[in-house]
Amino acid sequence: MAQKFINLFFSMILLIGMVVVWTACSDDETYFKLNGEWEGENTNGATSKKWPFTVYLDHRGRDLSGIYTDFRGSRTLRTVLYDGEEISFVVDIWPETATFVGIVRSDSSMDGTWSFSADGNNGEWYLYKDRDPDDEDDDDDEDEDDEANHSVPAGTSDPFSSQ
Numbered sequence: 001m002a003q004k005f006i007n008l009f010f011s012m013i014l015l016i017g018m019v020v021v022w023t024a025c026s027d028d029e030t031y032f033k034l035n036g037e038w039e040g041e042n043t044n045g046a047t048s049k050k051w052p053f054t055v056y057l058d059h060r061g062r063d064l065s066g067i068y069t070d071f072r073g074s075r076t077l078r079t080v081l082y083d084g085e086e087i088s089f090v091v092d093i094w095p096e097t098a099t100f101v102g103i104v105r106s107d108s109s110m111d112g113t114w115s116f117s118a119d120g121n122n123g124e125w126y127l128y129k130d131r132d133p134d135d136e137d138d139d140d141d142e143d144e145d146d147e148a149n150h151s152v153p154a155g156t157s158d159p160f161s162s163q
Contacts, residue, residue: 032107034059034082040127042070042114055127087112100125 034057043050053070055077066077068091077089078097087110088101102112102125111126 032084032104034064034087034104034107036129038110038127038129040125042125043123044121045123046121053125 036057038055038057039052040054041050041052051070053068055066055068057064057066059082062082064080064082064087066080066089068075068077068089072093075091075093077091080089081087082104085104086102087104088099091098091100093116096119097117098114099117100112100114102110104110108129109127111124113122114125115122
């Protein structure tokens with residue numbers, strides 16, 4: 001009787017171990033691969049001001065990190081969450097934080113809403129990606145003044161602001 005119990009116990013441990021290994025090694029096909037540079041536009045809901053921004057994403061398994069860049073400079077994304085469809089991240093934009101929440105539509109399209117932490121200011125955003133980030137044929141001569149296209153002219157107000 002004791003031998004049957006021991007055999008059953010070790011069989012259960014072996015079965016649980018196999019399930020854990022199989023689950024850890026399986027590739028979750030419901031997740032789009034989000035690596036690379038995404039380009040898009042923010043729109044302020046109160047003022048209808050629009051401005052371009054980019055997000056560079058590094059997607060490894062279920063871990064996702066990135067950098068947000070607009071006319072104010074670049075910032076590391078905080079609290080990045082992605083469940084295979086919904087994505088959210090936080091960007092520190094002094095003196096507040098902006099929370100972006102959205103839907104990943106495909107491996108080249110996502111959109112959603114953003115809101116400021118303190119003043120209730122909000123708006124919409126979209127991002128798209130043109131090519132595979134692993135494509136080594138990068139065209140470096142593309143719009144050399146691209147930086148200038150991402151800046152706000154002097155004397156213009158901050159588009160995140162509702163004033």
